[in-house]
Structure formats: C-alpha cells, structure tokens
Amino acid sequence: MEFLEGKAKFIESWGKMASDWGINRTMAQVHALLLIAPEAMTADQVMEELDISRGNANMNIRALMDWGLVHKQLKSGERKEYFFAEKDMWTVVRQIIINRKKRELEPMIKALDEIASVEPLTPESEHFCEVVQDIRKFSNKANQTLDTLIKAESNWFTNMFLNMVR
Amino acid sequence: MEFLEGKAKFIESWGKMASDWGINRTMAQVHALLLIAPEAMTADQVMEELDISRGNANMNIRALMDWGLVHKQLKSGERKEYFFAEKDMWTVVRQIIINRKKRELEPMIKALDEIASVEPLTPESEHFCEVVQDIRKFSNKANQTLDTLIKAESNWFTNMFLNMVR
DNA sequence: TTTTGTTTTCAGAATATCCTGAAAATTATG
DNA sequence: CATAATTTTCAGGATATTCTGAAAACAAAA
Numbered sequence: 001m002e003f004l005e006g007k008a009k010f011i012e013s014w015g016k017m018a019s020d021w022g023i024n025r026t027m028a029q030v031h032a033l034l035l036i037a038p039e040a041m042t043a044d045q046v047m048e049e050l051d052i053s054r055g056n057a058n059m060n061i062r063a064l065m066d067w068g069l070v071h072k073q074l075k076s077g078e079r080k081e082y083f084f085a086e087k088d089m090w091t092v093v094r095q096i097i098i099n100r101k102k103r104e105l106e107p108m109i110k111a112l113d114e115i116a117s118v119e120p121l122t123p124e125s126e127h128f129c130e131v132v133q134d135i136r137k138f139s140n141k142a143n144q145t146l147d148t149l150i151k152a153e154s155n156w157f158t159n160m161f162l163n164m165v166r
Numbered sequence: 167m168e169f170l171e172g173k174a175k176f177i178e179s180w181g182k183m184a185s186d187w188g189i190n191r192t193m194a195q196v197h198a199l200l201l202i203a204p205e206a207m208t209a210d211q212v213m214e215e216l217d218i219s220r221g222n223a224n225m226n227i228r229a230l231m232d233w234g235l236v237h238k239q240l241k242s243g244e245r246k247e248y249f250f251a252e253k254d255m256w257t258v259v260r261q262i263i264i265n266r267k268k269r270e271l272e273p274m275i276k277a278l279d280e281i282a283s284v285e286p287l288t289p290e291s292e293h294f295c296e297v298v299q300d301i302r303k304f305s306n307k308a309n310q311t312l313d314t315l316i317k318a319e320s321n322w323f324t325n326m327f328l329n330m331v332r
Numbered sequence: 333t334t335t336t337g338t339t340t341t342c343a344g345a346a347t348a349t350c351c352t353g354a355a356a357a358t359t360a361t362g
Numbered sequence: 363c364a365t366a367a368t369t370t371t372c373a374g375g376a377t378a379t380t381c382t383g384a385a386a387a388c389a390a391a392a
Contacts, residue, residue: 003291006284010298013277020270022188024350038293043369053352058370079360079367087297089304104186111179118172125169127204131253132176138255190380209339219382224340245337245390 007036011050026052027060031069031085040073040082068095094150101146109143112136173202177216192218193226197235197251206239206248234261260316267312275309278302 001009011032018028029050034041041049047057061083064070069092073082086092116136120126167175177198184194195216200207207215213223227249230236235258239248252258282302286292 001280001283003284003288003294006281006291006298007294009277010281010294013274013281017270017274020188020266022186026350036294036297038290054369055353055371056351059351062370081369087300089300093304100186104183108179108183111175114167115172115176115179117167118169122169124204125172128169128173128176128202131202132172134253134255138259192380220339221341221383222381225381228340247339 010036024060024063026050026056027063030057030060031064034064034070034083034085035087037084040084042080042082044080046083067099097146098150101143101150105139105143105146109136109139112139176202190226190229192216192222193229196223196226197230200230200236200249200251201253203250206250208246208248210246212249233265263312264316267309267316271305271309271312275302275305278305 011029014032014035015025015029018031019025030046033046033049043054043057043061046052046061047054050057061070064085065072065083068086070083070085073084075082086095112132112135115132116129118125118129118132120129177195180198180201181191181195184197185191196212199212199215209220209223209227212218212227213220216223227236230251231238231249234252236249236251239250241248252261278298278301281298282295284291284295284298286295
C-alpha cells in the first residue's frame, strides 16, 4: 500500500471508529491527522488537508485540546499557532478514560444514587430497586477500577494485559 | 423519590448514557424499560409506556435481540409475543463487549493490518508507520484481553475489579 | 379458504447533529 | 494608535439519524 493511500485510510478508519463511539467524526480525523504528522501543524494546514472550513477546524482542534489529546506549540517569531497530538497511546487512552468517566459515568452514578432512594413498597418497585442496586454496584466498581487505571503507569497497563491473557 | 419518578429518571438516564456511547437512545430506553419490568412485555406495552410508534418499538426490540440483550417469550394460548431483558449485569456487559468488538474493534484491526504494509521510505512515512505500529500493538492487546474477558466467569470479573483497586 | 390478529417494512416527515463562511473579537506589529 | 494577521463565534444551511404510520406480509383461527 502506498503511503498516501495508507494515510487516507487511517484517517478514515479513525474517524469511523470514533463516530461509532459517539465522538464527532471530524474531531477524530483531525486527531488522526495530527497523530501521524511528524511536525506540529497550523489550523490552516489542517483545513487544507482535511478540506474542512476554518470554523470547523478551529472548533475541533479546541475540543481536542479540552480532551487533553492535542497541545499548542508557539514558535518564536511566528504569530500562527501550531498544534501537535499526544502520541503515547497509553496517555491517549488514559485521557479518553478520564474525560468519558467524568462526562458520562459519574453523572450516571449520581442519577443512580438519587434513584436508589425509591422505597421497594410494591412488587414492581421491589424488582426495580433490585435492578438499580445491581447496576449501582457494577458502576461503582467500574468507577473505582478506572480510577486505579488512570493512576497506573504505562507498563502496568501492559502487564495487566499480559496477565489477563495468560 | 417516588417509584414512578425513579422509573422515569432511570429510563431517561440509561437512554442518555447510551446516546453518549453511539447507541440509539430509544433502543436503550426500551432496554431500560424491560430491565426493570418484573414480567415480559408485549410490543404494545412498550409503545404505550414509552409513547413511541409501532415501527420504532418493533425495530428497537429487534435490534436488542440482535445484541443478545432481550429475548422472546411465547405464552401458550396467546398469539402476542412477549419480550424480556437479560438481567444479569455481567451478561449484559459481556454481550455489549462481544457486539462492539465484532462491529468496531475487529474492522479497525483489519484496516490497521492493511495500512501496516506501507513502507517507511520517507521521514513522513516513517513516522506514520511508527504511529500505526503502536496503535496496532495496542489494539491487538485490547482484542486479546477482551477475548479473555468474554470467556471469563462473572465472579472472575468481580475479582479482577477487587484486585485492581486493592 | 377466508377472516382476523399480529408483526414487519419503509417512504417520507421530523429531529438532531454538524459544518460553513463571514463578521467580530483578539492580538501582534509598524 | 492604526493596521494587519490570526483566532473565535455563531446564525443559517447542509447532512445524518431517527421516527411515524399506514400498508404489506405473515400466521393463527374459524
């Protein structure tokens, strides 16, 4: 496969996977582009390469910085801002875990805690409470595990994988 | 909190979380409804409770069966079909892992394998190949780990959590 | 076979999400 | 301060996704 074909395919696949996971496709494509860029890029270069508008490029670069996946680089003597992606895969995954946990898992746990105050007075509400308790326990365990994962070192993560498949 | 309020909140939260994760909101709401239903329900009951159309109910119940999260129950002497959700949380999570792995992770790995045939002939393609290799290694490890998880027993999963937070 | 109850399909409508591009805001430079 | 370069915003347009409802298909019962 040619480099340019591979590059296009990589950007496309990364975007596809992201949109399956509820993440803006273009944001993921910008991320893919910066991941494989050997040097930091300007917003103009991103617009050009992905053929998207200035507003779109700006919005998604900013979102990627919010996620902690992309950083700004200022070059002395230049006014333009340059951007580059975090390349260490474990750090990338960790940042994604941190963000999704905060945005999605924690609100869900909060909602479940409130819901858990329902009294099991009827057969219907009794069953309801049981299901909610199960999910609560599960979510809390997942939350704790993710906290541990977030604190863990890269090699620890590798080791966990190896342990599990052994 | 009152039961009916809790029920509504649960269905709403479950749907919200699902749509964050790229899953149809209504599908998740149907799932939530069946999870907390003490008895199997008909499509009509689902339509009624969630205030959705027949077509929508049918489509999403069917999708949930494809995911292995909902099953059909036939009552003797009745023509209507009844549906109930798998309630064991570990089984639910496992089914979701199985499906998403097959639909998303495996195609990504396949794409990466193809992309990996790019030759690192220039500085740009050299860096590209490095990034792709990193992601490939990571994806393959994740894939193996998920295979192990899928085969694992429920209590093993609990133990893993406990091990990790220790 | 005909009737009746039930499920499935799918074109078009409704909605949610994303993108554009030009203007406004911001910031550096002369 | 005035000018120029750059970034940000956001209303309106474009696109993608989801939903409806009625008709078709199917299947049990008469």
